[in-house]
Amino acid sequence: MAEYYERESLIDALMNYTWWDIDGYEIDDCDAKRAYIEDWLAIAPAANVRPVEKCKWENLVRCGFASVEATCSACGKTLIYKSWWHFCPNCGARVKKEQENK
Numbered sequence: 730m731a732e733y734y735e736r737e738s739l740i741d742a743l744m745n746y747t748w749w750d751i752d753g754y755e756i757d758d759c760d761a762k763r764a765y766i767e768d769w770l771a772i773a774p775a776a777n778v779r780p781v782e783k784c785k786w787e788n789l790v791r792c793g794f795a796s797v798e799a800t801c802s803a804c805g806k807t808l809i810y811k812s813w814w815h816f817c818p819n820c821g822a823r824v825k826k827e828q829e830n831k
C-alpha cells in the first residue's frame with residue numbers, strides 16, 4: 730500500500746538531521762538544507778490526497794426496541810447507529826479501530 734506524507738512535515742523532519750556536503754563539511758545553512766530538500770521533493774511524484782478523518786460514536790442512547798442513537802464525534806450528526814458501520818454515513822469519517830465491531 731502506498732504511503733503519503735504531508736510535504737511541510739517531511740521537510741521539517743529532514744531539516745532536523747545533520748547534513749554533510751560532498752567534502753565532509755557539515756551543512757549548517759538552513760536555507761541551503763531546505764533548498765536541497767525541496768530540489769529532491771520536486772522530482773518525487775505528488776498525489777492529491779485527503780487526510781482520513783477519524784471519529785467515535787458517542788452518546789449512545791437506546792431508542793425503541795432494537796435501535797440505538799449515536800452521535801458522530803467528527804460531524805456531530807446523531808443517527809440510528811449500526812454496529813457494522815466503519816464510516817460515518819453523514820461525513821465519511823472512519824470509525825476509530827477501538828470502537829469497530831462493538
Ligand SMILES: [Zn+2]
Pocket residue numbers: 784801802803804805806817818819820821822
Ligand atoms: Zn460524521
